[in-house]
Amino acid sequence: MAHPESRPQPKRELLRDAERTRAEVLAVATEVFAESGYSGARVDEIAQRTRTTKRMIYYYFGGKEQLYLAVLENAYRGIRDAEQLLQVDHVDPVVAMRRLAELTFDHHLDHQAFIRLVSIENIHRGAFIARLDSLRSLSQPATSLLDEILGRGRAEGAFRDDVDALDVHIVISSYCVFQVANRHTFGFLFGVDFTDLSQRARMRRMIGDVVVGWLTTR
Template sequence: MAAKPKSELQRDAERTRSELLAVATEVFAESGYSGARVDVIAERTRTTKRMIYYYFGGKEQLYLAVLEKAYRGIRDAEQKLQVNHKNPVEAVRRLAEVTFDHHIAHDEFIRLVSIENIHRGEFIRRLADLPQLSAPATSLLDEILRDGRVTGVFRDDVSALDVHLVISSYCVFQVANKYTFGYLFDVDLADTSQRAHLRHMIGDVVVGWLTNRQ
């Protein structure tokens, strides 16, 4: 049998690495760092622990790769967002809604964040490039807030980080607390019939807050 061309081997390697990351994300989100087992990831991907170590070096390095990929996902979604800077009110609403959509569609991201906080940020601190990766999240908000202040529709005592904190808090809550909140108040936050209402709510909250210039 003829050997595969180098380009095809590279594509195979990229597919394998991508599949390993996808399955590892599920396993770490389900079981946490301490409970996740590399042999379970290997079994689900129909590969071997040796192959996982070949691509990532070990369990810790695999977890770090999973964390970085998860954070890159939300940052990429923000960067792809096309907002109308001539209408800063609509722009900030759109950003809030995109964040809501991403968190709902990637609940494993929220579980990973929760797990990392249980570990007091032990692993995320080893990802030196992550703060720089997160900078565009507030940079886009800075632009929107600046445009809103120039046109006189936004208050001037709220920072981009303030807005990011409010949006993230609301969106994370939808996933992280859906079982406890749902049980206590007999509501299903995952019910798709409620999705549009909850999505619109965060837009209303942020817009109402920013346009209240008293």
Template structure:
């Protein structure tokens, strides 16, 4: 006897934890930290409140796990992007468009970011892993920008954080202001043709900005 959990039990535990995170992400995104109820999360996952406390230590621990998971999702998507031996102009466009797609396909992530900013970063500041988790985003951009500089196609007065800020701002706006902007200007950001237009637009903006000397 090794004392290690049987593989099937470990798989069940991982599945339960993943289900709790998925449902909690939606509940926190819908209701905010204050409005979210642990009982509702337990009910929607067909488990018990005791299991939430077992895996996450309570509501606060669950919320922080949700935040970490949400940020990890976009970083993992970025790391799957192949940029080696890719023309830097193509690579930066691909990264901008990938970010656009991820934000529109994971709108709960944007709502969670908005909620955390309402709380002035009270909880994200306790998740030390997110500081290192954010590094691959700028490292990837550093790599693309460095090759663009070497080839003389990118301007030299722009760094990775500048590009990250520009792309993130545009992509977040598509979700954060979807309903207000949509009402004021009678536009649906999610309509297929418009979404494709807006996706191309962020690629054009970033490429045009970086290649302007």
């Protein structure tokens, strides 16, 4: 006979099941919204591609719009979480800045649905993201980390002092987004395959060179 303490707790099991289901729905919904946009995405399709029902999706998220907002928030949270895992407290600021640029590059290429979602949201003129006040505070760590690295670099005389964190964030983000957003058009026009591993490695080094070179130029 099993010991009473070894038996699973029903409420805990239900909670874990709910968390797993919610995570699965978010992952699939991210792909569907990224593929079809907000207007083209169908909750029925998301339900078919998961182990749940349309009714349960509405139960967890409230509706299509609320699901899309959850997808947006989760996508932005992904890059912020990745940045916070970067340990650069005791790293040379030049090396730290290069690592941050390369991490951002890797994350964008490994999470291309995120870029498509951002593009779709800009097509809608930010109509949905404007409802997510939480993203303002969520984005603060990005510039805070850059401020920290820039501050140490300036103190050591390595970085110029006329560039701020938002400037650097714009340069890195623009470059990384370009690799995904313009992959097909740029590839066709210039015969460049951004998915080629050697090309990816080269472009990864390039963003590090660009940012470090810019910041260390007087």
